[in-house]
Amino acid sequence: MTDPILEIRGLTKSFGALSVSQAIDLDLRPGEIHALIGPNGAGKTTLVKQIAGALQPDSGSVRLAGQDVTRLSTAARARLGMGRTFQISSLAMDYTVLQNTVLGALCHRGDVFRFFRPVMKDAALLEAARRALDEVGLGALEAQRTSELSHGQRRQLEVASALTLEPKAFLMDEPMAGLGVEGSQHMMGFLDSLRDRAPILLVEHDMDAVFSLADRISVLVLGEIIASGSVSDIRSNPLVRSAYLGEDEAA
Amino acid sequence: MMSKEALLNTALMALLLLVPLGAWFADEPFLITLTTRAVIFGIAGIGLNFALGLGGLVSLGHAAFFGLGGYVMGVLAYHAQTYTSLMTWPFELPGTTAMTIIWLVAICLSALLALGIGALSLRTSGVYFIMITLAFAQMLYYFAISWPAYGGEDGLSIYVRNRFVGLNTMDPIQFFMVCYGLLLLVLGLVWAMARSAFGLALGAARQNEERVRALGQKPQRLYLTAFVISGAITGLAGALFADLNRFVSPTMFSWQTSGEIMIFVILGGVGRVFGPVAGAALFILLEYSLGGLSDYWHVYLGAILLGVVLFARGGIYGLIAGREVAHD
Numbered sequence: 206m207t208d209p210i211l212e213i214r215g216l217t218k219s220f221g222a223l224s225v226s227q228a229i230d231l232d233l234r235p236g237e238i239h240a241l242i243g244p245n246g247a248g249k250t251t252l253v254k255q256i257a258g259a260l261q262p263d264s265g266s267v268r269l270a271g272q273d274v275t276r277l278s279t280a281a282r283a284r285l286g287m288g289r290t291f292q293i294s295s296l297a298m299d300y301t302v303l304q305n306t307v308l309g310a311l312c313h314r315g316d317v318f319r320f321f322r323p324v325m326k327d328a329a330l331l332e333a334a335r336r337a338l339d340e341v342g343l344g345a346l347e348a349q350r351t352s353e354l355s356h357g358q359r360r361q362l363e364v365a366s367a368l369t370l371e372p373k374a375f376l377m378d379e380p381m382a383g384l385g386v387e388g389s390q391h392m393m394g395f396l397d398s399l400r401d402r403a404p405i406l407l408v409e410h411d412m413d414a415v416f417s418l419a420d421r422i423s424v425l426v427l428g429e430i431i432a433s434g435s436v437s438d439i440r441s442n443p444l445v446r447s448a449y450l451g452e453d454e455a456a
Numbered sequence: 457m458m459s460k461e462a463l464l465n466t467a468l469m470a471l472l473l474l475v476p477l478g479a480w481f482a483d484e485p486f487l488i489t490l491t492t493r494a495v496i497f498g499i500a501g502i503g504l505n506f507a508l509g510l511g512g513l514v515s516l517g518h519a520a521f522f523g524l525g526g527y528v529m530g531v532l533a534y535h536a537q538t539y540t541s542l543m544t545w546p547f548e549l550p551g552t553t554a555m556t557i558i559w560l561v562a563i564c565l566s567a568l569l570a571l572g573i574g575a576l577s578l579r580t581s582g583v584y585f586i587m588i589t590l591a592f593a594q595m596l597y598y599f600a601i602s603w604p605a606y607g608g609e610d611g612l613s614i615y616v617r618n619r620f621v622g623l624n625t626m627d628p629i630q631f632f633m634v635c636y637g638l639l640l641l642v643l644g645l646v647w648a649m650a651r652s653a654f655g656l657a658l659g660a661a662r663q664n665e666e667r668v669r670a671l672g673q674k675p676q677r678l679y680l681t682a683f684v685i686s687g688a689i690t691g692l693a694g695a696l697f698a699d700l701n702r703f704v705s706p707t708m709f710s711w712q713t714s715g716e717i718m719i720f721v722i723l724g725g726v727g728r729v730f731g732p733v734a735g736a737a738l739f740i741l742l743e744y745s746l747g748g749l750s751d752y753w754h755v756y757l758g759a760i761l762l763g764v765v766l767f768a769r770g771g772i773y774g775l776i777a778g779r780e781v782a783h784d
Contacts, residue, residue: 257670283672295670297663308660311653318681319653327653332478370671 208235208271210374210404211287216255216265225251226262227429231406233374238396238405240415244448249408250292253378256280256406257289258334259383270373279313284315285406288372288403292379294359296351302362303347337368342391356383361392375405381414393418416440424448461777462632465730465773472737473636480629488628489700494733494740495635496696499642501720501732503689506646508718509727510655511682512662517589518575518717520596521687523709524569525562525694527600530612530704532558535613555620555634558695566691567684574683578676590711597709611705618699625642625699635696639733642689647729649685658682690717723764725773728780 209232218226225248233239243249254260256267258279266275274282283289285423296305304325310333311317311324324330338344341361346354354362359379380396381389393414396405400420409415415422416436423433426448432439439445458466472491477488500522507513535542535551540550552558577588606612617625625631649655661668661675668675698704707713716739724735742760746753768775 259666259669278674280672280674283670289670291666291670293524295664295666297660297667299663300660304656308656308667309671311656312668312673315672317653317657317673317678320655321648321652322646323651324653324656325651358639366667366671 207235210270211256212266212268212407213256214266214268216252216262216267218251218255218260218262225394225428226255226265228430229265229425229430231423231430231433232408233404235404236400237420237422238400238407238418240407240409240422241425242412242415242422246427247425248428249425250378251377251428253289253292253408257287257376283312283370283372286370286373286403287376288367288370288374289376290363290367290378290380292382292408294356294363296359296362296366298350298352300351301347302338302343302349302351302354303331303334305351305362306338306347306365306369307331309337309366311335313370327399329412333369334365337365340368341365341395357385357388360384361388362394364395373404374403375399375407378408379410380407380408381411389414459777461728461730461773461780464734464773464777468730468734468737472639472662473672473732476629476632485628488632489741490744492628492632492635492700493697494737495632495639496693496700496734497717497720497739499635499639499696500690500693501724501736502642502646502718502729503686503691503693504717504728505686505721505724505729505732506649506689507683507686508646508721509684509731510662511658511679513679513686514586515577515589515683516586516688516711516714516718517577517591517593518687518690519709519713520573520589520593521566521570522689522694522713522717523593523596523600523704524566525691525696526698526704526708527606527612527694528562528565528691529558529618529695529698531606531668532561533614533618534606534612538760553616553618555618555625555699556659558699559638559692562691562695563688566694567688569691570684570687571680573687574680578679578683579711580615590714593709593714594711597706597711600706600709607705610704611707614698614702614704630746631700634778635700635747638692638696642692643729643733646689648733650729654678654681673772719761721771722761725771728771728773728777731771738772742766 211233213229213231216226216229255262258277266273269285269287284388292411307330310330338347341364343361343365364380382391396418419436421435422439423430424445431448432442432445462670472495476488476491504518507515532551533553536553542551573592577585580588601609620634623630657673661678667677694708720732720735720739723738724731742757746756764771
C-alpha cells in the first residue's frame with residue numbers, strides 16, 4: 206500500500222476536564238477523499254485546527270508527506286503543502302476576488318518581500334490565479350469585492366485560494382455549506398476531479414455529498430473515532446446509525 | 457477620465473505648490489514657511505499611515521522617529537558648526553551640515569529604532585500595542601530632557617540651515633522646493649509599495665491574519681517590515697522639521713507630537729496614500745485660521761476631529777473620493 210500523505214497518530218487534546226480529541230488515528234492516502242463526519246460538538250473543528258497547526262495537541266503526532274509537523278506553525282505547514290479551507294470563510298474581505306487569489310499564488314511562490322513591482326500586473330501570478338478561479342467557477346466575478354460575494358461564492362473562493370498553493374493535501378472544513386443545490390452539485394463535481402491532484406480530508410455535514418464523494422469515511426463522536434471504513438461499511442455500522450444517522454433523521 | 461481620487465490628489469499637490477509660489481511672488485515668506493510645515497507634516501503622516509493604514513498597526517509612538525530624525529539633524533549640525541567631533545574613539549566621527557547625509561543618517565537610525573521598538577511591541581496587539589509604542593516614545597522624551605549635552609529641556613538651536621548642493625536653503629522658497637521634492641519621492645515610493653507584492657500581503661494580514669497564515673506566511677514579519685519602513689519615513693520628516701525651524705527640542709518626542717501625526721492620518725483618510733498630506737494641510741490651515749481667533753483653538757480642532765471620527769470615518773478622502781477602489 207502507498208504511504209499516506211497525511212498521518213495522524215494518537216492525537217489527544219482536552220480543555221480541562223473536557224476531552225475533545227481522544228487518541229485519534231486518521232490517515233489520508235494519495236488519490237482519495239476521506240470524509241470526517243460526526244454530530245455537532247463531536248470535535249471535528251478542533252481536530253481540523255490541530256491538523257492545520259492552529260491548536261497544539263496534548264499528545265500524538267501529525268505527519269505530512271512523511272515529515273513530522275506536530276510542532277510546526279500553521280504557516281510552516283502550509284508551505285509544506287497543506288491547503289486549508291475554513292468552515293467560516295476566512296478571506297481578505299476588502300480585496301477583490303482576483304486579489305485574494307493572486308495573494309494565494311504569491312504566497313505559494315514565496316517572494317512576498319518585493320516592494321516596487323505592481324503585483325497585480327505579474328503575468329505568472331495572474332495566470333495561476335485565473336486558472337484557479339476558472340476551476341471553481343468564479344472566473345466571471347474576479348473584479349467583485351469579496352465582501353459582496355454570497356456565502357457560497359466565498360466558499361468557492363476559499364477553494365480557489367487553496368488551489369493556488371498547489372498543496373499535497375487538502376483540508377476542507379465544510380466546503381459545501383451554504384452553496385445551494387446547484388452550487389453543491391458543481392462543487393461536488395469539482396472535488397471529485399480534484400482528488401487525483403491531491404487527496405482531500407473533507408469535513409462535511411451534507412450526507413448526500415459525503416456518501417457520493419468519499420472513498421472512506423471516519424465517524425467522530427465525542428472526540429473519538431467510533432468507526433472508519435468504506436461508504437457501505439459506515440452505512441451498515443450499527444454504532445454509527447445510533448450515534449449519528451439516527452439522530453440526524455430524528456432532527 | 458480621472459477618478460475622483462486622482463483628481464483630489466492632483467488638486468492637493470497643485471495647491472501645495474501654487475500657494476508658496478504665489479506667496480513668493482507676493483513676498484510673503486510666512487506663507488511659504490507655513491506650507492513647508494504642511495509638507496513636512498504630510499511626510500510624517502505618510503510614514504505613520506504606512507503602518508496604520510496598510511498594516512493596521514495603531515502606533516501612538518511615532519514621535520520617537522520624528523524626534524530622532526530631529527536630533528540627528530541637531531546633533532550632526534551642532535558638531536559641524538562648532539568644529540567638534542561626535543566622538544573621537546575608536547575613530548573620529550565629525551558632524552556634517554550636508555542635508556543629504558543628515559537625511560540618510562536620520563532614515564537609517566529611525567529604521568533601526570523602529571526595528572527594535574517593533575520587535576518588542578509587535579508581540580502585543582490592540583490597546584497594548586498602542587500603550588507600548590507610547591511608552592517607548594515617552595522614554596526617549598524623558599531621555600532627551602535629562603541629557604544635558606544637547607541642550608536638555610531647552611533644546612538645541614542651529615544658526616544656519618544645513619546645506620543642499622546648489623541651493624540657498626535659507627531662502628524659504630528654495631527650502632520648500634527641497635521638501636516638496638522629497639514629498640513627491642516618498643509619495644511615489646509608498647504608492648508603489650502599496651501596489652507591490654509586499655503591499656498585497658500586508659493588507660491581507662491587516663484584514664485577516666488567519667488567511668495569511670493558512671497561505672504559509674507569517675503576519676509578524678510583514679508587520680515588522682512595515683513598521684521599519686514607517687519609522688524611517690517619519691524620521692526623515694523629523695530631520696526636515698528640525699531644519700525648517702533650525703531648532704530641535706524634546707517636544708518633538710512628546711506624546712502630543714505622536715497624537716498630531718495620528719490626527720493628520722485620521723483627518724486625511726486612514727489607508728489612503730495621499731490622505732495624510734491632505735490631513736496635514738487641513739491641520740495647518742485650521743491652526744492658522746482658528747489659532748488667530750483664540751489661543752484655545754485646539755477645542756475647535758477637537759470638535760472637528762470628533763465630527764470626522766463619528767460621521768466621516770474615511771476622512772477628507774472618504775468624504776470626497778468615496779470608498780477606496782481596488783488597485784489594478
